[in-house]
Amino acid sequence: MFEEFSEYLTVNIKNEDFWYDYACCEANNMLLSFNKQDWDKLTEFLPSQNVDWQKICFELVANEAAWFAKKFVIHFLCCDNFLLQCFALDTLNEHLFSNFLSNNEKYLFRNILSDINFPQNELGVQYLLASVLNKLNK
Numbered sequence: 001m002f003e004e005f006s007e008y009l010t011v012n013i014k015n016e017d018f019w020y021d022y023a024c025c026e027a028n029n030m031l032l033s034f035n036k037q038d039w040d041k042l043t044e045f046l047p048s049q050n051v052d053w054q055k056i057c058f059e060l061v062a063n064e065a066a067w068f069a070k071k072f073v074i075h076f077l078c079c080d081n082f083l084l085q086c087f088a089l090d091t092l093n094e095h096l097f098s099n100f101l102s103n104n105e106k107y108l109f110r111n112i113l114s115d116i117n118f119p120q121n122e123l124g125v126q127y128l129l130a131s132v133l134n135k136l137n138k
Contacts, residue, residue: 001030001033001034001035001038002034002037002038002041002042002045004030005027005030005031005034005038005042006042006045008023008026008027008030009027009053009056009057010053012027013052013053013056019056024056024059024060027060028060031060031061042057043071043075046072046075047075047079051081051083051084054076054084055083055084055087058072058076058084058087058088058091059087062091062094062095069091069095070101070105072088072091073088073091073092073109074088074108074109074112075088076088077089077092077109077112077113077116078112082118082119085116085118086125086128089113089125089128089129089132090128092109092132093128093131093132093135101136106136109132109136110133110136110137113129113132113133113136
């Protein structure tokens, strides 16, 4: 299933209107059929893809597989791409309203975030970071 999912994303993310009108639903359905081997392949394959592919994949996983999204959030927070770090921070912020994270996971994310140097001139990101840290400390 992973190979089919990967091919589907690669072909269909080129047309943004088609993607958000139809293709993302089909890709979500593919994720629901993933087994452990597919998730492992996706994790291994992800870093080699371009930023757009990673972003779309991250959006899908964060919305449809919250249990697996934690791995993606960690991966994207630790990567060297500011845009992907922002997506991960935003996803973490959204999921902190639920019981998405255990206390041990909150501790892990606090440590990861303390090591990231988001640009000080990015006020929106700084506000988001403060919001996430506030929630993690509750």
